[in-house]
Amino acid sequence: MQRWTKPVTGLFLLFCLTTVLIGQQRGGARGGAVPAAPGAQGNRGGGGGGRPAPTNFPAQQRVIDTALAARGNPLYATHCGTCHGTDLRGGQRGGTNLLRSAIVLNDKAGELIFPVVRDGLNNPGMSPMPPMSVSQDDVKAIAEYIASIAATAQRQGGPPPGPPVTLNILVGDAAAGKVYFDAKCGSCHSVAGDLKGIAARFTNPRDLQNSWLAGGGGRGGNAARVTATVTNQNGQKVEGQLNRIDDFIVILTLADGSTQSFRRNGDVPKVEIRDPREAHRNLLPAYTDKDIHNVTAYLVTLK
């Protein structure tokens, strides 16, 4: 898809905004998304209307009649659920996913759904739907129920959140993980030292796995501090935390908190970077998923 966000419903979108902003990994790839911010320069010059744009527009979602939807809920279960699934996402008996159905998405008050229920649907190449005897009022209630579920759909075309599922990510072999750890990680890390009790610091294995892959576990949380030494043509050295570097400038934060910038021209001045993340970074192309899962299985034993 074109983007990381897909507004579907108002409520959910507001909730999602934070996720969206955080989720713009390497956002420049699409030209630096600029989320709509309310306020600034939003008013019509002549003093007329023009409201600040919301992060979500009054989009593809109608207002739900909750009482009607509640009446439709058991009717859906009776007449539709067996084929279309209790979650509306389709069933083994061939009923289609209603949450992505063009008929359902265009229906406003049962007017498109009712003829299908009454007459059935027999599209070539698709599972046939038999005609059913359901009153127009009941279909209207069912349509409202379906719309009420569609209204809880997630961003980027996602379905409504289902019941929580516990997924076990611990599929690795702890013994093999120890062997890998000793060979590849042991020169910098120690299970008796910086990683002592590491498993106790995480509430679930996925967070632990993410953390060690990102190099965030050891040495008191300082692992991500990148430092550099800049040596000018006279041999003078300046050391500090690396703030920024590109082909044209390098900026250091010095010990006293001040910053110093240097123009770069090719190899002048000389810049030496010390990046504690480098070892982790260099492992990225080298790991197999099995290595990763094994190491995680080993680290979770270090309570």
Added chain:
Amino acid sequence: MKPVKLLLVALLLLLPTLLVSQSSGGVDPASLLKPLADTWPTYSGDYTGRRYSALKQVDRNTVKNLTLGWIGRVNPALGAGTIVGGEGAEEWTPGNVSVRGAVLMVDGILYPTAPDHVWAIDARDGRQLWHYYWKTRGGTHIGNRGVGIWRNYLFFETPDNYLVSLDLKTGKERWHVEIADFDQQYFSTMAPMIIGDHVIVGTGNDLDAPGFLQSYHPETGKLEWKFYTVPMNPGDPGLETWPNLDAARHGGGFSWVPGVYDPETRLYIFGTGNPTPGYTGAGRPGDNLYTCSLVAVNVDTGKMAWYFQTSVHDTHDWDSAQTPILIDATINGQPRKLVSTAARNGYFYTVDRVTGKHVVTTKYGSYSNWAKGLRPDGTVEPDPLKEAIIPGSLVSPVEGGVANWPPPAYSPDTGFFYTKENNGFNVLYLTDPDPRGSMGLAGKQPFGLNLGSIGDFLTAIDPRTGKIGWRRKLYGGGGGGLLTTAGGVLFASDGSGNFVAYDARNGNPLWHTRINISNAPQTYMLDGRQHVLVASGDTLYDFLLY
């Protein structure tokens, strides 16, 4: 009168008409067949997608003297002169707008856009001439890739799926037509492509729905043809690559980036987006044609001539919608008509643009690790173990891809195809193991491994062999698109907030300025001087040589 005199008189009588039609301005669709030089009359400058300008004033030696002509901000505020159209109930006025598409330059006027907005800007000083604002019904407002111009008519797409036509001179609306179903959550961003008397429009979506490309008549707004990128009926070609018709009909393959056009074959060649559901392929086993493919359709009929799939059964949201490039080159002593594309998944392809037959497949994303190998037909076999899995799979690239919509460039002088190469890793966890698959882009949780750049590059590829000519290391990924010129310069973002002119032969920087660009740079002539134009958010920067 003698015949010669008669002819002379007739010519004299006709002269005013000829002059009027010549000075009436706008874009004659036939002029789009010419190589890119003085103006910027269509999305890529010309039909080839090369973004190679024949202009030479700015060259490897003079580029260091580029100087700022003007800075102008596009203003989304609804002023007294704003022309308001649209089907929405309210006037939403965004606080921020960003120019993230082409800014056409015709007759000394620039036409930048943002979702719901089109401006006409004087190319000599950045002053606004008119502003058109579309009252939206809503929907996804991610970006707008620019306008198309046919004679004195301008065309653009709105997020709520209208093709709107304006009078080029005044910005007054001529008509608007609905091009996709808002209720099915389509949203439209593409810059319309003008080819002869066709306005080619594409549309996006994130929900499971079919992708399509359409052609409208520039005068009447009447639909001429509609080409679905997935099978929609029993017996449709490609249906065998889906488990059933229902899956195909909800299979995605959206057409949201302009393609290229080969006048000799009358083929419009474009890339299609990812299949849906995006990350959970369980409900759609098979190759899923014609998603993530280069597709060639006859521009008059909308019938597909050939396809080449650049991401087979994609499960990573790696749309292959990026603009391809038409290249004429000699391979093994034979002159070839080729089309090349650097896909979001990290693979580079060259195919014969007449037949669609494969010529080259290579991996240009240095760390792309999702493939098992090549198939005999040159497509790449995906590794199912590199899909989102419950315990997590380590995958490169990340969702945004090695490249994305910001366009690449090709120089016939150097013979290089230039592209950004963004290399990143993430861990992909499957969170919805439902055998039916999830919907849209849901069902996964990515964890980005932001350990500093493992190596992002500006990369030059020989499209005849797929071999890397050079890589310029960048200190950050992303950034806008590319532009190259007969002056031997390659303009690009360095991914760290600098707009840089590189030597197209080797990637050495020649000039830079601290501008974080949001579109692809462009160049054109104005009053005898070569200008370079680029956008950063709502700000346009005009550079030139004095």
